[in-house]
Each structure stands twice: as C-alpha cells, then as structure tokens.
Amino acid sequence: MYCNILVPVSFDEDRDIKGALDIARALSIENAKVTLLHIMEQVPAYAINYIPDDYLNESRNAIATELSKMASTLPNGEGVVRQGHSGRAILDYAAEIGADCIVIASHRPGMQDYLLGSTAHQVVRHARCSVHVLR
Numbered sequence: 001m002y003c004n005i006l007v008p009v010s011f012d013e014d015r016d017i018k019g020a021l022d023i024a025r026a027l028s029i030e031n032a033k034v035t036l037l038h039i040m041e042q043v044p045a046y047a048i049n050y051i052p053d054d055y056l057n058e059s060r061n062a063i064a065t066e067l068s069k070m071a072s073t074l075p076n077g078e079g080v081v082r083q084g085h086s087g088r089a090i091l092d093y094a095a096e097i098g099a100d101c102i103v104i105a106s107h108r109p110g111m112q113d114y115l116l117g118s119t120a121h122q123v124v125r126h127a128r129c130s131v132h133v134l135r
Contacts, residue, residue, distance in 0.1 A: 001029040002101040002130070008090045008123070009038045009067060015105040017070070019134050024103045025074065027132065033076045036067045037093055039086040087122030094129060101130045 005024045009017055024034050040060060043051060060081055067079025082089050094102055106120035124131050 001032075002027050003029050003032045004098055004100050005032060005034045006090070006094050006097065006099040006102045007034060007036050008086070008102070008104050008119075009036050009070070010086075010105070010119075011038070011063075011066075012107070015107065016134055017105065020103050020105045021070065021074065023132055023134060027101060027103065028075075031076060033078070034071070034074045035097060035099070036071050036077065036079045037090065038063050038067055038079075038081050039089045040081060040083045041086065042083065087119045087126075090119070090123050091126055094127060099129050101132060102127055103132045103134065105134045107135075 005028055007020050007024050009015075009020075011017075021036075028034060040056075040063070043056070064079060064081050067081065071077030071079040080093070082093060084092075090102070090104075093099075102123060104120050104123055106118065120133055124133060
C-alpha cells in the first residue's frame with residue numbers, strides 16, 4: 001500500500017479517469033495523499049499569436065476547478081496544474097513530491113506510439129517509484 005500517490009489526469013476521451021481514481025483509492029493506505037496532476041503542454045510559438053490573450057488563463061482555471069472537484073472525492077486529494085512536456089513534467093513532479101506510486105491511464109498504442117513513444121511508456125520507463133498502468 002502507498003502513502004503518496006500521483007495520478008496524472010488527461011481529459012482525453014479514451015482515458016479512464018474514474019478507473020485511475022478507483023485504483024488510487026484501492027492502493028492507498030489510510031490518510032494517504034493522492035495528487036491529481038494535469039500537464040498543460042506548451043503552445044508552439046507559431047500558434048501563440050492566434051490564441052486569445054485570456055484563453056490560456058481561463059483554460060488553466062477551468063482545469064484546476066475540475067481537478068479540485070475530482071480531488072474532493074478522495075480523503076486527502078489535491079489537484080495540481082503544471083506546464084511542460086507531459087512525460088518529463090510528470091516524472092519531475094513525482095520526484096518533487098516524493099511520490100511512492102504513480103497511477104496512470106493509458107490508451108491502446110497506435111503506430112505513432114511505436115515511433116515516438118507514449119507518455120505512459122516514458123513514465124513507466126523512467127519513474128523512480130512504482131507505476132500502475134491502467135488500460
């Protein structure tokens with residue numbers, strides 16, 4: 001059982017967020033801390049001029065609100081929004097908070113994943129703690 005669990009949250013349709021939260025609950029000890037983390041990818045420089053000024057702030061606030069709502073269903077839940085490359089940012093944040101388990105939802109790999117790799121693959125390969133992958 002784990003006392004500091006990190007659950008990266010992607011709001012993609014093919015990700016089982018509810019399943020990941022259920023697994024985090026099942027793997028946690030009493031009073032465990034569960035952190036829900038969403039990574040906002042950096043907007044490419046060529047596209048930034050086409051995005052309204054307040055769009056990124058509004059998106060960040062909306063995501064933070066949704067994460068807080070989801071985290072409130074967990075005994076010691078917390079929602080966090082960070083920016084960066086998803087795989088690297090998840091690993092960095094897990095190290096920063098001293099996570100002892102990462103519960104990450106994955107999708108069925110497609111051809112692009114075999115060539116480039118997926119976020120879940122990067123986390124599994126480089127995490128310094130236990131990783132539970134949900135498909």
